[in-house]
Amino acid sequence: MKVLVTGFEPFGGETINPAWEAVKLLPDEIEGVVILRQEVPVSFRQSVELVTEWIRKERPDLVLCVGQAGGRASLTVERVAINLMDAPIPDNDGDMPRDVPVVPDGPDGLFATIPVKAAVAAARKAGVAAELSCSAGTYVCNCLMYGMLHALRELPGARGGFVHVPFIPSQTADKPGRPSMALEDIAKGLAAMLSALIAGEASSAGEGTIF
Ligand code: PCA
Numbered sequence: 001m002k003v004l005v006t007g008f009e010p011f012g013g014e015t016i017n018p019a020w021e022a023v024k025l026l027p028d029e030i031e032g033v034v035i036l037r038q039e040v041p042v043s044f045r046q047s048v049e050l051v052t053e054w055i056r057k058e059r060p061d062l063v064l065c066v067g068q069a070g071g072r073a074s075l076t077v078e079r080v081a082i083n084l085m086d087a088p089i090p091d092n093d094g095d096m097p098r099d100v101p102v103v104p105d106g107p108d109g110l111f112a113t114i115p116v117k118a119a120v121a122a123a124r125k126a127g128v129a130a131e132l133s134c135s136a137g138t139y140v141c142n143c144l145m146y147g148m149l150h151a152l153r154e155l156p157g158a159r160g161g162f163v164h165v166p167f168i169p170s171q172t173a174d175k176p177g178r179p180s181m182a183l184e185d186i187a188k189g190l191a192a193m194l195s196a197l198i199a200g201e202a203s204s205a206g207e208g209t210i211f
Helices: 018-025 044-058 116-125 140-152 183-199
Strands: 003-008 033-040 062-068 075-078 080-082 109-111 130-133 159-165
Touching: 003 018, 003 044, 003 140, 003 183, 018 033, 018 062, 018 159, 018 183, 033 044, 044 062, 044 140, 062 140, 062 183, 075 116, 075 183, 080 140, 109 140, 116 130, 116 159, 116 183, 140 159, 159 183
Parallel strands: 003 033, 003 062, 062 159, 075 130
Antiparallel strands: 075 159, 080 109
């Protein structure tokens, strides 16, 4: 089994991105499977190109992409990516696409192909706050999720998902009232999700209700 995990570089004036920091903290192997990881630029164009190339080269069974969603209090497992780039701020290349599709003529939306509720349940079982999310936004994270799921359509049976993570406490020191989560907890929650997804505890069907 081959597992790829990505985490974004810092953006939007931050000097750290807890997504990549937490991905770096993951164990080298989970359930006996080596975790291949890569940092991804906060660039509409480069992020999708890089991950698509990586997917074509490695032909993974599972891809989990991780990004920061400052302001959220839990790990949020994204259910769907939409075929839309609408940037509220420039990406790290200075690009600011407005109302442009990620893949011209692609479907309007692509659902995560990991069992999203099982991923949430696994993090919760490990004692880490997790929720489902129905929107990855319209910035680079949604774009990468869409591009990654689109690329995975070439690999029958491969599964892909996206998790947004909160700020860590050092990032909210100057943002009173904003939620944060310890980096170790973010990494613990991601590891628990990967463990469940790899062990296949998780089937897409009949996952029950999680809100
Ligand atoms: N979060 C941004 C892009 C990179 C990241 O970590 C987003 O949610 O789109």
